[in-house]
Amino acid sequence: MIKMKIEKFKIEYYDEVVELWRKAGIEIISSDMVDEVMRVLNRNPDLFLIGKLHEKVISVVIGAFDGRRGYVHHLAVDPDYQKLGFGKTIMDALIEQFRTKNIQKVHLFIEKS
DSSP, rough: OOEEEEEEGGGGGHHHHHHHHTTOOOOGGGGGGGHEEEHHHOOOOOTTTEEEETTTEEEEEEEEEEOOOEEEEEEEEEGGGGGGGGGHHHHHHHHHHHHTOOOOOOEEEOOOO
């Protein structure tokens, strides 16, 4: 099995992540611009994760915490790497981060594209 490395998102990955979102079919809107992404990153630095394979970002998930509940946004896996368990792997890593923060309820929204 191929092992994906999970890392915390850093702003230098922004362009690569936006391209991955587009490739995965996520519509990029104003809240996905670099300033808004920085705001999310500053509030939830441990919950914004990327998955890398051979130094290429192949998965991403934004987790957020409002003080009461956890939220999952913009989960994406590069279509070339889908159905190989990478989505589960990055979600498991995010769930573990939620657990370390004692977040007991998480909301995941799925949008039809």
